[in-house]
Structures are given as structure tokens and as C-alpha cells.
Amino acid sequence: MIRFDQSGMMIFPTPEKIKRAAKLEELIVIKQCFCPDGHNLVSDQAVFDGFSGIVLKVKTGIDDGLVALNPVYGLKHRISFGIKLRKDELLEVLCPECGKALPVYSTCNCGGDLITLFLDDKHDFTNSLLICNRVDCNNAQIRFHNEVVNYDDSGNAMFG
Ligand SMILES: [Zn+2]
Numbered sequence: 001m002i003r004f005d006q007s008g009m010m011i012f013p014t015p016e017k018i019k020r021a022a023k024l025e026e027l028i029v030i031k032q033c034f035c036p037d038g039h040n041l042v043s044d045q046a047v048f049d050g051f052s053g054i055v056l057k058v059k060t061g062i063d064d065g066l067v068a069l070n071p072v073y074g075l076k077h078r079i080s081f082g083i084k085l086r087k088d089e090l091l092e093v094l095c096p097e098c099g100k101a102l103p104v105y106s107t108c109n110c111g112g113d114l115i116t117l118f119l120d121d122k123h124d125f126t127n128s129l130l131i132c133n134r135v136d137c138n139n140a141q142i143r144f145h146n147e148v149v150n151y152d153d154s155g156n157a158m159f160g
């Protein structure tokens with residue numbers, strides 16, 4: 001079992017409450033992630049069960065606002081501020097600090113874009129958190145040294 005305590009991620013035992021909700025033995029928590037200009041997107045503007053959330057600026061054709069994502073990988077809670085998210089809408093995802101668009105890694109299987117949040121400030125696509133820009137698409141993955149990180153059937157974090 002690899003436990004990585006590297007920039008951007010830590011694994012530690014799941015608090016009981018979350019463990020019961022998510023059936024996970026261990027949590028992968030995003031502790032920091034960056035825009036192309038190196039701004040940290042993890043912010044205590046939004047806190048989920050004691051963990052600072054990932055705060056992104058989002059735009060639709062008509063509106064803009066902020067979305068906070070649960071930093072616990074695998075948990076899908078998100079909160080929006082100042083914008084009403086409509087089901088299936090595609091969002092433009094920007095850094096709240098500098099307003100730069102976060103780069104697209106690839107196309108999601110829903111037809112949306114997988115947006116890249118860099119896990120270190122080297123802007124390395126092989127160390128990144130990818131999230132779909134479609135409201136209600138739950139596709140998210142972590143690439144760590146280019147391997148996809150996941151939870152196995154018993155809820156432990158694993159690679160590959
Ligand atoms: Zn920025």
C-alpha cells in the first residue's frame with residue numbers, strides 16, 4: 001500500500017462519520033492544487049467536514065459565480081455561490097484569483113471537458129486532479145505520476 005504524503009495529497013484514516021457515509025476506509029484529500037499561474041485553489045472560504053474546499057470561478061453564457069468542491073476525492077458534494085447551476089450545463093472554469101481558464105486535459109465521456117487542476121506548482125499534467133465541467137457529471141480523477149488513483153472495493157486508496 002502506497003501512502004503518499006506528497007505535495008497536494010495526503011491519505012489518512014477516514015473520520016467515522018464520513019466513513020459511514022462514503023464507505024471508505026481511507027480518504028484522499030486534496031490539500032492544495034493550482035491554476036496555471038500557481039494560485040492555490042484550496043481555500044477555507046468553503047470547509048467540508050473540517051477540510052478546506054477547492055474553490056473555482058465558473059461562468060455560463062449568462063452568469064458567473066463560485067463553486068466549491070469537496071476536497072475529499074470520491075465525495076461529490078459541491079456548493080455554488082452567486083450562480084444557479086442548471087443540470088447538464090457546461091461551465092467555463094477559471095481561477096478565482098487571476099481569472100485564467102483552467103486548461104482542458106481531454107474530453108469527458110459525457111462530451112464535456114475534463115479540466116486540469118495541477119497538484120503541484122510545476123504545471124505537470126501527469127500530477128493533476130481532473131474534473132468534468134458539466135454540472136451533474138461526477139467524473140473526476142486524480143493522475144499521480146500519470147497513474148490514476150482510485151479506491152478499491154474495500155475502500156482503500158490504490159493506484160492503477
Ligand atoms: Zn490564478
Ligand SMILES: [Zn+2]
Binds near residue numbers: 110112113132133134
Ligand atoms: Zn463529464
